[in-house]
Amino acid sequence: MTALVEVKDLSVAFGNSQVVNGISFSIDAGETVALVGESGSGKTVSALSIPQLLPYPYASHPSGSITLDGEEMVGAGKSKLLAMRGSVVSMIFQEPMTSLNPLHKIGRQVSEMLVLEERVTRKNASDRVRELFDLVGLDESVRIDAYPHELSGGQRQRVMIAMALAQEPKLLIADEPTTALDVTIQKQILELLKDIQKKLNMSLLLITHDLTVVRSLASRICVMTGGDVVEQGPSRKIFEMPEHQYTKHLLAAEFLELPPDAENEAPIIANVKDLHVRYPKGRHWFGKQEYLDAVRGISLKIQRGHTIGIVGESGSGKTTLGLAILRMIPSTGEIWVREENLQTLSKKALKPHRKDLQIVFQDPYGSLSPRMTVNQIVGEGLRIHEPDLSETEKNEKVLEAIIEVGLEAEMLERYPHEFSGGQRQRISIARALVLKPKLIVMDEPTSALDVSVQAQIVDLLREVQRKYDLVYLFISHDLKVVRALAHDIVVMKDGQVVEQGPAQEIFDSPSNSYTKELLNAAFMPDEYADAK
């Protein structure tokens, strides 16, 4: 059997810098192959070369060939490429929110390709669209003439898949198809892809940074880093007997150790009682003000040196809870810290408490002011809370915090954009640490990072926690990271706690069905896709 796609010695260059250095791989008909690597490894660029979707002529292929279904793609003419795209190869992208045109009905977007290429009439097209929707598991409740904003993220991704399948391509390229989705939805989409692939006997090229996704789906895996394929082989072999150092490193990052034990009898440093947060929703003229209850009556007892993992899917109110505890958004209920109820304090009286309660955000790009140096960013807290410090004392403290988080002294005068995502997150942590706080709210601090960097940040957080007996309120949808850090778990759904207790207990024997579902989706069973 000849391969459907044959990539030989492919290089890709942007301008003068080469980003992919002579990689080779092949995909057989009906086979699923995964390109795995961290951001910047060249995986997306390699995959986009197959349908020749790179910004030519800025991008170029110094060497190599790509044969797709017997046709040479590198350097192919425009009309040939157009004929190939859609009918032989099609793509789905990562971001379902922006891949659909918000102003067009979904049915029309799906049928556009059909009408264009196959010259079917509008009437027949809508039947075909319905058929495609059935195929991707969108039932009658999703109207063909719905607009994208009426659909959920998972549904949109299904529409995207339907679009890609419209002409029954022989190869489907899926670029991080589940990264932007919640875990339970991720699982459904992956199962759908697997299903369709079997049904249509289509080849699938998966691009992902997440090894879990790949394990149950891909029969072969190519591991990429720095523009090279460092290892490729059947998925079982890659997982069980990785050869290359980098693959081992990736796998190790995937399976993090459990957190060290925390003192059971540690004093309670914060006590949250019956916290409610509601946002005003749109109001009709003369109508009653409506509210959205983001957090409904949550109570927490937070012990020194513990990490409380707050898990839930997007919209579950976990971030809102974190912000409300810091009194960054108005809420009702009681927040007791050091014998004082934060809710009743004035802004001025709250200020000394601010020193003890810090926050680290998810987005390593948005959380640092681009116009301040590292020194200024980390020194901000000292300026506000310890104005009596001399310039030298302040610099010493900043330096101490910077070294604490694993950065170097000469980085002090640099600006945030000179750092990688992981380094930026370290700067954010240093900003929180410099004040020697008692509690840090971690709002998805690892979600935007590559897996191996995630592991480093987790190590750093553990080390710092041990050293200063810190409390983390660790908000995350990533259960793997939560398992590596949390001593106690709060599972949230729709603003309410569905399950709460020691981490060990919840991970080993979840009692609530929602928790079970979450765990199931996050830790997929150890099964492998069969190699052909």
Added chain:
Amino acid sequence: MSPLAQRRWNQFRKNRRAYNALWIFLTLFILSLFAEFIANDKPILVYHQDELFVPVLFDYSEQDLGGKLSSAANYWDPTIQELIENSDGWILWAPVPYHFRTPDMYLNGPAPTPPDSIHWLGTDDAGKDTFARLIYGFRLSVLFGITLTIISASIGVIVGGLQGYFGGLVDLIGQRFVEIWTGLPILIILIILASIVEPSFFWLLGCLAAFSWMSVVGVVRAEFLRTRNFEYVRAATALGDTHLSIMIRHVLPNAMTAALTFLPFILSGAITSLTALDFLGFGLPAGSASLGELLNQGKRNLQAPWLGLTGFVTVGVMLTLLIFVGEGIRDAFDPRKTISASGDRS
């Protein structure tokens, strides 16, 4: 200089066009600040009866020089010149011995006279030296422009910042006010006001400032609106920072680039408005040195093209230089460019 300022300065210097434009402009501007020493109908130094006089700085009466009249000395007067010569004194004239206010009484033809060795750029229709009028006019325009820019940019940044940062009702009311205020036809209002009040430098400055601060409001407001939801602003709130400090330290620096890109346009706009008002005759009081008045003379005396050409070239060169400098400043404040230029990306 802090490392940051150093880096920006280096980036600015890399832009040859902006750097050269800045030097040319600064040279011209600083020279024009000493206009009294360059073009003046009073000598810089007079040595007379073993005494040194500095007429450029101090007023002397004829009696001080040994004359009969108690009025201010006119050094062009042959009697005075004779007086000084007779006492073996000497007179050091400015390179251009004419002031922008004084007509040349000894013209060798009807005014306006074309350029010659005495009047390098000719004279205007009142017999006044064009070159003298030019340097005084240039100084006045630039000073006026800079002052107006500083005033209107400050007002604009404050208003835009408050609107963007607090949003809601503040923003709503502020925006409506700005919209209405922008709708007023500035030139016509100024012309109406000019017929009521006798315009002076500061009066014009105030009027133009009242109508030119809105151009910055939009961009600053947009930047503040965008930035206030960033996580670093939230982080500052979590640190317990005050509103004022957050606005100044965290939000403003990010909004400044947007405002800065507008500054050269405001500056050149201010100079243009002043020139336009002077050209129409509603600007500075008659007799002031102004580029607009020079242009107007050019229009009235088409037979004397040196007037129009001088005004046109001066205004054109001045505005071009300012735009070049402005571009350089804008790029220097862009952190991305600053870094890629210094080349130490890690």
